[in-house]
Amino acid sequence: MSTTELVTTEGASARRRKFVGVAQSKTLLLLAVPALIFYAFAVVVPAVRGAGLAFTNWDGLSRTYDIVWFDNFVRIFTTQSSLDALKMTLLFAVAVTVLQNGIGLVLALGVNSGLKSQNFLRVLLFAPVVITPVVVAYLWKFLLTPNGAVNSLLGVVGLEAGAPSWLGDPFWAATSVVSMIVWQHAGYSMVIYIAGLQSIPQEINEAAAVDGAGAWRRFWSITWPMLAPATAINVMLTIIGGLKMFTEVFVLTGGGPGGSTETLSTLLYKSAFQFNEFGYGIAMALVLAVIVIIFSAAQQRMTRKGGA
Amino acid sequence: MFRYTKATFSREVVMLLVALVFVFPIYILVNMSFREANDPTSLLLPTMQPTFENFVEAWEQAGLGPALLNSAIVTVTSVVLIVLISSAAAYPLARVMSRLSSTLFWIVLVGMMIPFQVALIPLYQTMRDLHLLGSLLSLILFYTGSQVPFSIFLYTGFLRTLERDYEEAAALDGAGTFRTFVSIVFPLVRPITGTVVILNAIEVWNDFLVPLLYLSGTPQQTVTVALYAFVGQFVSNWPIVFAGLVISIVPVLAVYFLMQKQIIKGFAGGLKG
Numbered sequence: 001m002s003t004t005e006l007v008t009t010e011g012a013s014a015r016r017r018k019f020v021g022v023a024q025s026k027t028l029l030l031l032a033v034p035a036l037i038f039y040a041f042a043v044v045v046p047a048v049r050g051a052g053l054a055f056t057n058w059d060g061l062s063r064t065y066d067i068v069w070f071d072n073f074v075r076i077f078t079t080q081s082s083l084d085a086l087k088m089t090l091l092f093a094v095a096v097t098v099l100q101n102g103i104g105l106v107l108a109l110g111v112n113s114g115l116k117s118q119n120f121l122r123v124l125l126f127a128p129v130v131i132t133p134v135v136v137a138y139l140w141k142f143l144l145t146p147n148g149a150v151n152s153l154l155g156v157v158g159l160e161a162g163a164p165s166w167l168g169d170p171f172w173a174a175t176s177v178v179s180m181i182v183w184q185h186a187g188y189s190m191v192i193y194i195a196g197l198q199s200i201p202q203e204i205n206e207a208a209a210v211d212g213a214g215a216w217r218r219f220w221s222i223t224w225p226m227l228a229p230a231t232a233i234n235v236m237l238t239i240i241g242g243l244k245m246f247t248e249v250f251v252l253t254g255g256g257p258g259g260s261t262e263t264l265s266t267l268l269y270k271s272a273f274q275f276n277e278f279g280y281g282i283a284m285a286l287v288l289a290v291i292v293i294i295f296s297a298a299q300q301r302m303t304r305k306g307g308a
Numbered sequence: 309m310f311r312y313t314k315a316t317f318s319r320e321v322v323m324l325l326v327a328l329v330f331v332f333p334i335y336i337l338v339n340m341s342f343r344e345a346n347d348p349t350s351l352l353l354p355t356m357q358p359t360f361e362n363f364v365e366a367w368e369q370a371g372l373g374p375a376l377l378n379s380a381i382v383t384v385t386s387v388v389l390i391v392l393i394s395s396a397a398a399y400p401l402a403r404v405m406s407r408l409s410s411t412l413f414w415i416v417l418v419g420m421m422i423p424f425q426v427a428l429i430p431l432y433q434t435m436r437d438l439h440l441l442g443s444l445l446s447l448i449l450f451y452t453g454s455q456v457p458f459s460i461f462l463y464t465g466f467l468r469t470l471e472r473d474y475e476e477a478a479a480l481d482g483a484g485t486f487r488t489f490v491s492i493v494f495p496l497v498r499p500i501t502g503t504v505v506i507l508n509a510i511e512v513w514n515d516f517l518v519p520l521l522y523l524s525g526t527p528q529q530t531v532t533v534a535l536y537a538f539v540g541q542f543v544s545n546w547p548i549v550f551a552g553l554v555i556s557i558v559p560v561l562a563v564y565f566l567m568q569k570q571i572i573k574g575f576a577g578g579l580k581g
Contacts, residue, residue: 027485028400032412035397035456038389042453043419046427046434053430060433110323114316117324123568124327127334130564130571132514134532135553138539139337142546149336152351183333191576244423247516251536265425272429273521285425293421 050282060278072283081259082284085267089288092178092249092263093242093295100182101234104189105227109219111190112197122194126187133184137251140180141167170260173253177261181248185241189234196230197223232303239295243288264288341550362551369542370552375534376559382444382530383512386451390459390508391501393452398463399493403472413464419457427454432521442526447519451512459504466500467493506567506574513560531556 054072058065076082111121128136143149144166154160164172200223208218246265249255255262255270264284272281336351342358349355367373401413431450432441440446474496478488516532523533535556542548564571 028404029406029409029412031400031485031489032397035393035460036412036416038393038449038453039416039419039456040453042431042450043422043424043427043457044415046429046431047422050426050430060429107326110319110326113319114312115320115323116312117320121323121327122572123565125330126568126572126575127561127564128330129575130510130514130560131334131557132516132532132560134514134516134535135337135557138535138549138553139333142340142550143333143336149333149351156352183330187330188575191572195576244425246425251516268425268429269517278429282426282429285423285429289421289423289426292423296421 051286053279054283054286056279057277058279059276060272061276065279068279072280073287075280076284076287081262082264082267084259085262085264086287088174088261089243089263089265089291091174092181092245093239095178096181096185096242097235097238099178100186100238101189101231103182103186104234105193107186107190108193108197109223112194122191126191128184129188131184133247134251136180136184137248140176140183141252144176167253168257170257173257173261177249177252180252181242181245184248185238189238192234192237193227193230196227200226228303232299236296236299239299240292243292243295264291337550338554340547341554343547345545345547347547362547363555366538366548366552366555369548370534370538371529372531372534372552372555375529375531376556378444378528379513379530379532382447382451383509385444385448386455386512387505387509389448389452390455391504394456394459394504395463395494395497395501396489397456398460398467398497399489401460402464402467403475413460416457416460419454420461424454428518428521435522441522442528444528446522447530450518450522451508451515455508455511459508462500462504463497466497470496502570503574506571510560 053065055067055069056065057068057071076086107125111118111125115121145151146165150166151160151163154163166172166176204222204226205218208222213221244265245263246269249261249263249266250269253261255266264287268281268284268288271277271284339354340351341362342360343349343355344357344359344361347355347357397416401409401416428450435441435446440449474492475488478492483491514532516536519530519533520536523529529537535552538552539549
C-alpha cells in the first residue's frame with residue numbers, strides 16, 4: 001500500500017520506454033470510463049453531498065432543510081451518548097488490533113513449525129473468516145445466553161455459579177463483542193503472518209542457531225523484525241475494520257445494555273434511520289471517516305519510520 | 309530445517325486442541341440445528357435423536373429459497389461487473405503516463421479510505437428518488453461502485469509487474485486498444501482476477517448493512533436480511549433459528565472447502581502493497 005512506491009515505478013517505466021503515444025493514450029483512457037461512472041455514482045457524488053449535508057439539519061425525508069453549520073459536530077463532542085460511542089469505537093479498535101494480531105501471530109508460529117497437520121489446521125482456523133458476520137453474531141448470542149453453551153461448559157468444570165450475565169453486563173458485553181470478532185478474524189491475521197514467516201530465509205535462523213541463539217532470542221532478533229511488513233498489513237486491516245464495525249455490534253448487543261457497547265457506526269445508523277436525523281448521522285459518519293484516515297496515516301508513517 | 313521431534317509432536321497436539329476450541333462454536337451451531345426443541349441431552353453432546361424438521365421449517369418460514377437466489381444474483385452480477393470494469397480501467401491507469409491518468413488513479417485510491425457510511429446515507433435518497441429502493445439493482449450499483457477502487461488497486465499493482473512485450477507485439481500486428489485488452493491483457497491478469505473474485509464475492513455475499521438499508525420494508529431480501537427478520541420472529545426457538553443459519557452458510561462453506569487453497573492465498577496475498 002505504499003504510495004511512494006507506486007510513483008517511482010511509474011516514473012521508471014516512463015523513462016524505460018515510451019511506447020504508448022499521446023494520441024493512443026486518449027483512446028486507451030476511455031477504457032477507464034465505465035469504472036469511473038460507477039465509482040462516481042456510488043461513492044464520489046454521495047460522499048461529497050454527504051459532506052455538505054453534515055452541516056444541515058436534514059431529516060432525510062423533507063425537501064428542505066436549514067444550514068446549521070457546526071451544530072451537528074458540536075453536538076457529537078458535547079453529548080454523552082456520542083462521546084461514549086466515540087470512546088467505545090476507539091476501545092474496540094485497539095482491543096481487537098492487539099488481541100487479533102497477537103493471537104494470529106501465535107497461531108501462525110504454531111502452524112508453521114513443521115507440523116504434519118499444517119494444512120488441515122490452517123483450513124480449520126481460517127474457516128470462521130468466511131462465515132457471514134450475521135450468522136456469527138447470532139451464534140455467539142446463543143453461546144452466551146444464560147442457558148447457552150458457554151455456561152454449560154463452565155458447568156462441566158463446576159464454575160457455572162460464578163458466570164456473569166454475559167450480554168447483560170456492560171463490561172462483559174463489550175468483552176463478548178471483542179472475543180467474537182477476534183474469534184472470527186484471528187485466522188485472517190494468521191494467514192498473513194504465515195505468508196510473512198515463509199518469506200524469511202531459513203538460513204538466517206539456522207546460522208543464528210549455530211551461533212547459539214535460543215528460540216526466544218531468534219524470535220525477537222530475527223523473526224519479529226522480519227515480520228514487520230506482515231504486522232503493518234495486519235495492524236492496518238484490524239484498525240480500519242475495528243473502527244468501522246457495525247454488523248457484529250448491531251446483531252450481538254444492539255448497542256446495549258443501556259447503550260454501553262454503542263459505537264459510532266451503530267449510533268449513526270440509529271440517528272439517521274430510526275430518529276430521522278440524517279444530518280447528525282452523516283456528521284458522525286464524517287467524524288468516523290476522519291478518525292479512520294488519521295489512524296491509517298499515522299500507521300503508514302510509523303511503518304515507514306520503522307524501516308519496513 | 310524442521311525435523312519431527314518429540315517437541316514437534318507436543319506442538320502438534322497443542323495446536324490440534326487449539327483448533328478444537330476454534331471449531332467448538334461451529335460444532336454447537338450444527339449440533340443445535342439437528343435437535344428437537346425439547347431434546348434433554350446436554351447442549352455439548354451430539355444429539356441422539358437428530359431431526360431434519362428444523363431445516364424444513366426454517367426453509368419455509370424464512371423464505372430462504374428466494375433469499376439465496378437473490379444473494380446469488382447480486383453477488384454474481386456485481387462480481388462480473390467489478391472484474392470487467394476494474395480490469396479495463398486498470399489497464400490504461402497502469403500504462404498511460406499522462407497527468408490525467410495519474411490524477412484519475414489518485415482519485416480512485418482515495419475511495420479506499422472513505423468509510424462507506426459517508427456515501428451510503430446520501431445515496432439512500434438518490435436510490436429513493438430513482439425508485440430503486442427495494443430492488444436488487446440498488447445493491448448491485450452500490451457494490452460495483454464501492455468495490456471498484458480496491459479492485460483497480462489490485463489490478464494496477466499486478467499489471468505494473470508485467471512486461472509490455474505481448475501488448476507491443478499485438479500493436480505491431482495491428483490490434484486496436486480494445487482488441488489488445490480483450491485478447492492479450494485480460495488473459496494475462498488472470499491470477500489477480502482470481503483474488504478479485506474471491507475477496508469481492510465474500511464481501512458482497514456476507515454484507516448486511518446495505519441490504520438492511522436499501523431493501524428494508526420490501527418483499528425483496530438477501531440471505532443476511534432474511535435471517536435478521538427470521539430471527540426476530542423465532543427469537544427463542546434456537547433449533548429452528550440455527551437450522552436457518554446453517555442453510556445460509558452451507559454455500560459459503562462448500563465453496564470455501566472446495567477452493568480453500570486459492571481463497572486463503574487470495575486473502576493472504578491480496579493486500580500486499
